[in-house]
Amino acid sequence: MPPTSPTPVNRDEAPPRAAVEAPPRERGDACPGALRLHAADDGRLARLRLPAGLLTPRQAEALAGAAERLGDGHLDLTSRGNVQLRGLGGSCGAELAELLRDAGLLPSETHERVRNIVASPLAGLDELPSADVQLWARELDGLLCASARAAALSGRFLFALDDGRGDVAALGADVTLLARRDGSAVVRTGANRSGARVAPEDAPRAALLAAETFLTFAEASGASGSGAWRVRELPAEDGRELEAAVRARLADAGIGTESVADATGPDPDPDPNRSLAPSASAGAGPGSEGEPPLPGPVMSPDGTVALSVHARLGRLSVAQWRLLATAANGPLRVTPWRGVIVPGVAPAAADGVLDRLRTAGLITDPRSPWHGVGACTGRPGCAKALADVRSDAAAAVSRHGSGGLPVYWSGCARRCGHPQGRWVDVVATGEGRYDISVQADARPVTTTGTKLADAVAAARTTPLTR
Structure with a gap:
């Protein structure tokens, strides 16, 4: 069928998440790690967790050496601020583990897959007043690795430490710490709008206790067959009760709390005329509140x-x-x-x-035609993919350039690594065809061939209604 413009999206409505999120699983968590390598079509895959995304120059060089010597010569960045190595040989696991240990990138072999901690990446690097989320990340990582209980978390469980600007708070984490302008922090679970205010020195421990409380609920739901790995996968009644259970757990641990009705974003700025995060050159503009850093x-x-x-x-x-x-x-x-x-x-x-x-081919300006374009691995690296999405995405960029909504190309309906918020959803359906929609619209446009790039470009410029 010929491409048409997707249905406009109402900004006041929550996106239909059920269309893009996987249901609760009943099998064991097979999420890859640095020690548990995944067998992909292009070789083994290792996923290295980097709390707060931090890498010293020595550690960065160690990963470069591993990719060059053991893998395909590339490093993949994930939607959790982690790094993947692909094309690894089947017998390189021991050598890779030794390299990571020597670089200080493997502090706990029993917890290496649960160290999923994202943090506001510009915290302390721009002029927006911010909490020291890097300190929180280091402390939370140490607490995680020291907790035998935390080793039972899924490799998909995510912590987000937001310095108050609201960027990583929007990533759909399982436990979010959101810094407030008064110096406190709010601990929030899943998609709950409300949370518990705690003292900043208690914030990392409160995040760990919230995760351990989730495990109790997950084990109970697992007994009934749901096997939740993420907060959003809990039965509805458990998700509603989790926040109260977390507050009770914090009180038992001697952590004082106060209820906050809306902990979904940054506090209102008392000085609306203040200029936030000025860039070093006009027009660069990374670091505005609630938005990820622009190039x-x-x-x-x-x-x-x-x-x-x-x-x-x-x-x-x-x-x-x-x-x-x-x-x-x-x-x-x-x-x-x-x-x-x-x-x-x-x-x-x-x-x-x-x-x-x-x-060298990197994106250094938001006007780059590649800015806002993402894709999963696709063929030939992934056995489940129905298309070479990276090549098709590159062809669409070459034809139409940049502009409009972010777009994400997925090789199958699993949509691995898809973004949060609003984006153009391009999903391969086989035989060279793709479904194209805005926010997983229930009525996607199906197209192929030369019309594909045109349909994607039209979707990226779809007006959003209020």
Whole structure:
């Protein structure tokens, strides 16, 4: 059928999540890790958890060496700020584990898959007042690795530590810590709008206790056959009761709490005229409240420049990765939007570094035709994929360039790694065909061939109604 414009989306309505989220599973959690390698069609796959996305230059070089020597020479960035190595040989597991241990990237073999912690990537690197979520992340990671109970969490369970700007709070995490302007933090579970206010020094421990409380509910639901791995997979009545159970658990642990009715985003700014997160050059604009960092430079409080750089379709060659690592003066921060923050660049050198990164094929400007375009692995790497989505996405970019809503190309209906919020959903259905919709519209457009790029471009410019 010929492509038509998708139905407009009402911003006041929640997106139909049931269309894009997998139902509760009954089999064991097979989520890959650094030690549990996944057998893909292009070789073994390792997924390395990076709490808050942090990587020292030495650790970044260790991953580059692993990708070069053991894998396919690329590093994939995930929607949780983690790094994947693909094309690994079937017998390289022991060598990879030793390399990661030596680099300090494997602090607990029993907990390595549950260290899913995202944090506001620009915290402390722009001029927006923020909590020290990097400190929270380090403390929470230590608490997780020391908790025998926490080892039972699924490899899909996610913690989000938001410095108050509302960026990672919008990622649909299972446990969210949201910093408030008064210095406190709110702990929130799943999609609950409300939460429990705690003192900032108690925030990491409160997050761990919330996760352990979820496990009690998950085990009870598992006995009835649902086997929940995420908060959203709990039966509705359990999800409603979880928040009260978390508050009771915190009280038992001596953590004082106060109810907060709406903990879904940043506090209102008492000074609406204040300029937030000014960039180092006009038009770059990363770091506005509630939004992920755009590609470009950001002026840091210490007078240096942090560079926000995205990877095309989330993939970096070893050469691109090393360019990022050598440009940084401090730890890299891998973001949940398949980007990397490069801190500590001298202002006089920032434009030159950005130009080198752009020339190397990285996204350094929001006007890049690749900005906002994402894709899963697709063929030939994934056995379940019905199309080579990366090639098709590249062809669409070449035809129409950039603009409009983010777009995500999926090789099958599982939509692995799809974004949160509103996006154009492009899903392969076989025989070269794709269903195209805005936010998993119930009436997708089905198209193929040369009309595909036109239909995607039309969907990205669909007006959103209020």
